[in-house]
Amino acid sequence: MFESLTDRFNSVFKSLSGRGRITESNISDAMREVRKALLEADVNYQVAKQFCKDVREAALGAEVVQSLKPGQVLIKIVQDELTKLMGPEGSDIYYVSPGPTVIMLAGLQGCGKTTTAAKLANYVRSEGKKPQMVAVDLQRPAAIEQLKTLGEQIDVPVYCEDSKDSVKVAKNGLKDAKKNDADVVILDTAGRLHVDQELMDEVSNVAKAATPHQIYLVCDSMTGQDAVNSAKEFNDRLELDGVILTKLDGDARGGAALSVKAVTGKPIKFAGVGEKIEDLQKFHPDRMAGRILGMGDVVSLVEKAQSEYDEKEADKLKNKMAEGKFGLDDFLKQMSKIKNMGGIMSMMKMLPGMAGKMDDLDVDEKEFKRIEAIIRSMTYNERKDPEVLTASRRRRIAAGCGLTVNDVSGLIKTFKRSRDMMKMMASGETGSMSAMKGL
């Protein structure tokens, strides 16, 4: 499924992997490639254009979690935007009470409508409902027989009659379903090879007569933009509630899946992923986006890193800095965070206001270990307010961490210096970073 798009995305992300950060220029290059990939996947032109615009904006406004590489950040952004493009999730069938719930399926001939009717009947039965199908496709010669066979296969009754009047068959089918105490009636309506006036008139007449609670358009995903264009035409004539995309198992490109929601505004409810009755799945935009990119591990890494960088906490820190209340305990908290994420520089850059200003700063990891040992030997109050650290307290701390009083005093001195500088920076003044070098 979607193999070619996955390959194309992978090469775009790879091309960013050597870069230090996301910039206007490298994101533009990447987006050009993404757009090409989408168009080759037969995604609607406007949809592809808007998608790239959204990704670009999200990428340029992305929080700077410097432990991540631009390629990784972009993967997460693209996945989120793909999810949005195909979402929101809306697979649940709304059952009316009292029943029966009437579901009408519409679509072009060969799209998989009849097969989907049976798959859906099987699905609603798995939800504890009693389904019945009605053969309203009087156009395709074998459609009635096919539905009857499928019905027998899954033991679901099928109403059919020898008639040319689809409205009459639909109405009689509903009556029959009520008589049978069915909870859900699925109408398999007529298809044509192309959308034409006759087809539209017929399906809208059936819809008027049967007043279905839900109308789903069945689309063959392998026909790409043709599927999307016909979906648009159906949507203009019928009050569609959603789309069922069939043959996703054979769709290497993904153009229909990626465009149909954006073009029609209607959610993708289910996906057909094979010829068998069980091959119908609820459509989950997030999972589908994940499959398209095939990079679940990278996405979870980015999510983890971003959750470490909590915006609210950053705001709180910034306020503390501005008020000169940034304590050694805050400092330690930030340090332990970067242990999970790797790289002391990342932590420094994550401090509000520091991003982009710390490139020339080389911080020794060993030195940080010493600092951590000193801070951990302090009491809570001492960490909060280093002003209380008298000579005797410093001696106690030095003994506690196995370092000298000079080491402790050195840390306190440089901490105070940097706290003053943080205060300056957090309150908007851009000071020199050299004061941080002492840390």
Ligand code: GDP
């Ligand atoms: P209709 O003319 O719209 O009623 O189409 P059919 O239900 O007869 O389906 C046309 C063909 O598509 C049949 O051979 C089905 O087995 C096949 N088909 C339907 N849904 C799927 C699907 O999700 N995956 C695959 N691989 N084939 C499907």
